[in-house]
Amino acid sequence: MRQIPVDTSAAMVMVAQPPTPKIANRQTGEVATDRETGATLMTVDVMFVMDGSAEILNLVVPATGVSGELAMGTPVALTGVVARPWENEFNGQKRHGISFRAVAVTSLVAAKAA
Numbered sequence: 001m002r003q004i005p006v007d008t009s010a011a012m013v014m015v016a017q018p019p020t021p022k023i024a025n026r027q028t029g030e031v032a033t034d035r036e037t038g039a040t041l042m043t044v045d046v047m048f049v050m051d052g053s054a055e056i057l058n059l060v061v062p063a064t065g066v067s068g069e070l071a072m073g074t075p076v077a078l079t080g081v082v083a084r085p086w087e088n089e090f091n092g093q094k095r096h097g098i099s100f101r102a103v104a105v106t107s108l109v110a111a112k113a114a
Helices: 109-111
Strands: 012-021 023-027 041-050 053-062 076-079 081-090 093-103 104-105
Touching: 012 076, 053 104, 104 109
Parallel strands: 053 093
Antiparallel strands: 012 041, 041 053, 076 104, 081 093
16 A cells, blocks of 8 residues: 655644554454554644644554543644545445554653653
């Protein structure tokens, strides 16, 4: 699958919704895990502000990459963000989009305090 690196260095990023476990199967409640490491996957909504424009991105991050208190409005740094185009077909309807994944989401509040 093609992965496109995303440069976040010129953007201001803050938490829009705190991390929650990513659900792999809504019927059973099974939590998604990373195929390579087995780490629990989390979803974090972040507000990505750049060039006067803001967007909410839904990021998937391994639980081991979530650090610091990530409450709503917390400024964060993103590490290793990639975008992945996807497409699927369900009941004869094609859907497509872009998913985002990060290696880590780190609170900048904790970094400033230290």
